[in-house]
Amino acid sequence: MQKPPSESASVLPGPLLAPRSVAIVGQSDDPGKTAGRPLKLLRQAGFAGHVYPVNARRQTVLGERAWPSLAALPEPPEHVYVVTPADAAVEAVEEAGALGVKVATVLADGFAEAGEAGAARVARLRAIAEATGIRIVGPSSLGVVNLRDKMLLTANAAFDEPELPAGHMFAASHSGSMIGALLSRGKARFLGFAGLISVGNEIDLSLGEICAATLDDAAIHGYLLFLESLRHAQALRAFALAAAERGKPVVAYKLGRSAPARELALSHTGALAGEDDIAGAFLADCGIARVDTLEGLVEVLPLLARVPPAKDNRRRSVGVITTTAGGATMVVDPLAMRGVEIRPPSAETLTNLAAAGVEVKPARLIDLTMAGTRYEAMKSALDIASAAPELDLVLAVVGSSARFHPELAVKPIIDSAGSAKPIAAYLVPDAPQALAALGAAGVPNFRTPEACADAVAAALKRRVPRALPGRAQRAGDRIRALDALAAGKLIERLGIAVAPAVAIDADIASAPALPFPYPVAVKALAAEIAHKTDLGGVALGVPDGEALLAAIGTIRRNLARHRPPASIERVLVQPMVPGLGEVLIGYRLDRDAGPLVMVAAGGVLTEIYRDRSLRLAPVDLAVAHEMIAEVRALLPLAGYRGQPHGDLGALAQGIVALSTLAQADESVIEAEINPLIVRADGQGVVAVDALVTLAA
C-alpha cells in the first residue's frame, strides 16, 4: 500500500511538516483536554500559517471562530489533524481526501490494535488514501511538530513549553508520549530539534518514509528514532542508506529485548514484534547506531556527528583520560561489557606524556589523579592522546573539580574540541554549568556513566551501511519442504561439501552394497518430517549391514508409533563424519528484516543461551569470521584452552556460500544446515543434514 518515494516526494515534506494551512478537526474549547491542545499550542508558539479549528457543535473554540466542517473552510488546508474518536476520524479523513487535503494526521486509537472493527477502519483509511492521494500519519499519532516554523500540530502536553528548543535533530517515534520526553530531555541538555513526529500505527506513511522525506532539509543534522518494534523495515532501510550518503547520523532506541516488552508492542499497536537480535542485526546493517538507554538516545547525536561510521570491521578502541580512576571505571566497566576495547596508552604515547611533564603510571587508564587536575596536564594529555595512532576516540572523565572549577580539567576539553580525533566527556559530579559549556562548544558530553558507555559503544560500532543486492518478491506464500536428499543437493550447489548419501528403499530385505564403509548414519527420508531425531527417525554409528536392517526397522516402528503416525518409503544412509565440532548455519527470509544468515552451535544449550550471530545476507568472508567470533559456544573450535583448532576458514566460506541464497534461489524461504561438521584446520566442513523450505 505504500507509495514509492517518487510519489511521496510531491506531498512531503511541505504539507506534512511545513504546511501553509492546517485544520484541526474536533478541536475542543477546553485547553486542558487532549483535543483542546493543538490550537492552544499552535497559537502559543505563534505559527504563521492559516489555522482552521473545526467543531460542528460550537461557534467558537478557545475564542476563535469554529468551522462546522472541512468543506466549509475558505480553502482546503494542506494538513489536517483529526482529533475526534475513531469512527468520526475516518469520516473526517474521507472528507479531507475528497477536498484535496494532502496530509491527514489521526490521533484516535481503535485501529490496527482493535480487532475486527479496527481492521475495517484501517482498510477504509487505506482505500481513501488510495483513491484520493491523501497521505495519512497514524492513527494513534500524537502529532507532527516543526519547531522552526512553530508548527505544533500535536496533542502532547509536553509541548506546552514556554521556550521551545529549536535545533537540528529530527525525532520520529512509535510512541507518542516519547516525543514529549525527547523534547524536554533534549532541552535540559541544550539540544534542540528541527522537528518531531509521532508516527502512530503507520498504516500509510511509515517512519522511514517520513524521515526520508526530510533528508534534503539542510537544517536537519541527524535523526533520533524511538522504535517499539521493527516495522516497515525496507522503508526504514532506504531512509537509513540515504541518510548515510548525506552524512546524517541516525540513532535508534528499540524496545523489546524482553518478552513482556514484545508482548506490549502487540497489544499496543497490533504488530507482532520479531526477535530482538534480528532487529539489532538489521539496524546495524543499515548503519543505524543502536542505544540501550534513554539518556544515550538523547545525548548521542553530537558524538555520532564526530565519529564517522567504520568502513571495515576493525574493532575501534577508546583511550580514557581521567582525574578519577574510580569515576572513570564506572564507564570502563559497562564499555568493556559491551565489547569495546579500552586501549592502554602505547609506549610511545607514555613517552610523549612524560616529555610533556604529565606523569602517569603505565596502566589501562591515563590517570592524571587528583594531583594532576590542572589545565596544563589535562590539555597535554588530550593533545597527545588525540594524536596517538592507537586510539579511535578519547574519553575524558573529570572528577569533583568539574562542579565548581571547570577551568582545571573541563576547559582543556573545550579547548580541544577541534581536535582531529573525537573527544567525549563524562563528568562524575552533578555539574550542569560545565556540561552546558561542553555542549555549547560542541563537545559530546554525558551525564551518567551508563549513557556514556552506551553512546560510545554505539558510535564505535556503527558502520557504513551496504547497498544489498536486489531480490525479486517471492512468488507466493504457500510453502513446501524439500527432503534431506534434495536439500543436500541444493546446499551442494552453493559450494558447501555435503556428506555422501544414498537413498534406500525402506522395504529392502537384505543389506545393500554401500559406496562408503560402515559405520553409517540412517535417517528417515521424508520432506514432511522436520524433527527426525525427536521422533526416533535417526540411528547413528550403525556398524554393519545387519545392524542397518535393524535400524531401518526401528525407525519405521518409531515413526508409526507417533500421532499422527508417519510412514516412510525410503531412508537416507550416510557415512559417519568425524570432526571437532558441530555448527548450525541457517538462512532465513525474515518477514521484516529480509534475508538473514545465522551461525549458532546447535543443540538445546544454544537455544537456551540465545547464543547466535545474525547478519543480513549476503555476507563476505570478513563478516563471516566476525560472526563466528560472536558465537561463544564456538570458542573451543578457535583453540580455547588448548583445544585443537577447527577449520574456521572453511566454516566462514560455508557461511558466505549459504548467505548467497538470496541471490542464488529466490524461492528459498528458509535453509538450515544442522549439523555442519567442522573438521580439523585445513580439512574443511561437511554438511550432514539440511532442511530447506521453498515458496511454492
Next chain:
Amino acid sequence: MQKPPSESASVLPGPLLAPRSVAIVGQSDDPGKTAGRPLKLLRQAGFAGHVYPVNARRQTVLGERAWPSLAALPEPPEHVYVVTPADAAVEAVEEAGALGVKVATVLADGFAEAGEAGAARVARLRAIAEATGIRIVGPSSLGVVNLRDKMLLTANAAFDEPELPAGHMFAASHSGSMIGALLSRGKARFLGFAGLISVGNEIDLSLGEICAATLDDAAIHGYLLFLESLRHAQALRAFALAAAERGKPVVAYKLGRSAPARELALSHTGALAGEDDIAGAFLADCGIARVDTLEGLVEVLPLLARVPPAKDNRRRSVGVITTTAGGATMVVDPLAMRGVEIRPPSAETLTNLAAAGVEVKPARLIDLTMAGTRYEAMKSALDIASAAPELDLVLAVVGSSARFHPELAVKPIIDSAGSAKPIAAYLVPDAPQALAALGAAGVPNFRTPEACADAVAAALKRRVPRALPGRAQRAGDRIRALDALAAGKLIERLGIAVAPAVAIDADIASAPALPFPYPVAVKALAAEIAHKTDLGGVALGVPDGEALLAAIGTIRRNLARHRPPASIERVLVQPMVPGLGEVLIGYRLDRDAGPLVMVAAGGVLTEIYRDRSLRLAPVDLAVAHEMIAEVRALLPLAGYRGQPHGDLGALAQGIVALSTLAQADESVIEAEINPLIVRADGQGVVAVDALVTLAA
C-alpha cells in the same frame, strides 16, 4: 591487624565523625591546591570545633596562624587530617599517635598500591596504630565529612558547595572522587547526607567498621556504599547484619563486572579483585541491595526504606500503572531482563478498576492511556493496585503531562504516598518540579528508566540477611589434595551417594574380579593429578577385563609421556553410571567472602558462559532449588521442551549437603564433585568424581 568492634567503639564515631578539635597537617596557603582545601572548606561551612592548621614552613595559612607541628598545639586534636606526601605523612601519624590523637586520616597515595616502599610505609602505619591506639583512615583518603556538624575534613573540590545538602544518608566509598559525585548528584535530587567518607586503602579502619560505628546515630537512615572490590568482607558483613537489625537499608554499587575494571582495582589500591559474582552472592547474603547504575545508587534509598527485605525466596512482583505504554515499557524491558516479574492485574483487580470507572484493557500494564490522564483515574488505579494482593510494589509511570500538569497524574501519586504498599514513580519527560514534589512527599522517584528498573529490581531482590554459623579459623595455609578415593569417602560422609569404586594395582597382570559389572570407567588414582582427563588419565565405557588391562596400560603411557612425567601405582575402577545429565557442584572457602557453594553444568561451555549459581554456605533446600533454577544449562533437567525430568530434589539435597562442609570439616578449602550424575526423577544423584583440597 583490625581491632575488635568493642575496642573501636571507644574512639568511634566521636573523634572520627564528630571531633571537638581537628588539625590539618600540611595545610597549604593556596586554597586552589588540594592541600589548601580542608581549612577553606571547614571555615566556609562554619565548623564549630577547634581547627589547627599545621605547616612548619609558614607563619600563617589562609590568613590564620599556622602551627609548626602537632606537638606545638595547645591540645592534642581528636582527629588529624594529614595532607602531606607519603613519607611525611607517616611521620605525622607517628607524632599524632604519640600525642594521643584518636584518629588520623591520610590523604597521600604511595602505600598499598606502591610496591615494596609502599608496603613498608603500610607496615609502619600499622605498627604505630598498634602501639599507640590511634586509628587510621586511608591512606588515599579524600577525607571525612559530617554535614550536620559542618565537619568538612576533606580535600574533595565538590564540597566547595554554597548550600550543603544535609540529610539522612551516610555514604562510604573506596573512591575519594565519588563522595563528591554522590553529594552533588544527591543534592540535585533533594537528597541529603548525614556524612560521607572516603575510606581509601583501609589499612586500619575498614569501610565496614566505620559504618558500623555510626549505626547508633538516629539521624542516619540508610547507607550508600561505593565499592571498587570486595575487601574486609567480614567487617562489611558484620555491619550489614547490624544495620538490618536496626532496619537501616544498605545499598552498594560495586565496580568490576568486567576484566578491565578488576585490573583497575589492582593498580589503584593494590587489592586483587575477586570474581564479581562471588561479590554479588556475598552482598545479597548480607542483605545489601546491589545496584548497577550510578543514578540507581543515588536514588534508591527512599525505595529501600519502603520495601522491607524479603523473609523468604518468593519472587516479588511489580504492577505497572501508566499513562504511556511506550514510556512504561522502557522500564518494563530492563526490569524483565533483571528477572523481575511484571504482574498483570488479576481478574479481581480488573473488576475493581472497572467498578471505579477506570477502563483498561486486560494486559500486562494497567494502561490508562493519554485519555485516562486524569487525577481521579490515576488515584483510583493507585488505590486499587495498592490493595491488590498479587502485587508487592506499584510502579507509576507518567508521560508528558508530568512536565507542566503534575496535577493530573503526579499529584495522585503524592496523595497515595501513605499507601500500605510501596509506590515508586518514573516520569518520562524531564520534569524537575514534579520530581521535587514527589521527593518532598517521600515518594521514591527516578529520572531514567534504567535507574528505575535497577532500583526496583534491587529492592525486590533484597532479603533479610542470615546469621551464618561460626567457623573456626583454619589451621594453616599449607594445602594438600586428597586422592579420588579419599575425596569420595569424604563426600559420602556428607550423605551424597558416590559411585562404587575399587582401587587396583596398576601393575596387575590379569583382569581382577570386580564387585560390579562391566562396562567400567578407569581413572588414574593420585592426589597430585588434578586434571586427569586432560592428561589422558581416564578411560570410559571399558567393556571387559581385557580392555581394562589395555586401558590401564594406555593411562600409564599417557601420564609418562607428559612433562614432567607422572607415574601412578593404582587406578580407580568404577561402574559407568547412566543418568540424564551431569552437574558440577562445588564448595570453596573464598579469601574474601568465606565459605561458598556453587552449582554449574560443568564442561567447557559452562565456563565460557559463566553459567553458575553461587551462595554463601551453608544453604537450605529452598535456596538450593533457587540455585538450580538460576543455572540455565540445567533447564533441560527441569523438563525444558519435553525433556525427561531429572531428580532435582536429590540434586538440591546434594547441594545442601556439600554446603555444610563449612561446619562438617573446617580443614576443607575446596571440594568439587564433577560430574554429579543426575538420574531420572526419583532415582537420585551419584557423585562420580571429586576433588578435595585441605589445609594441612
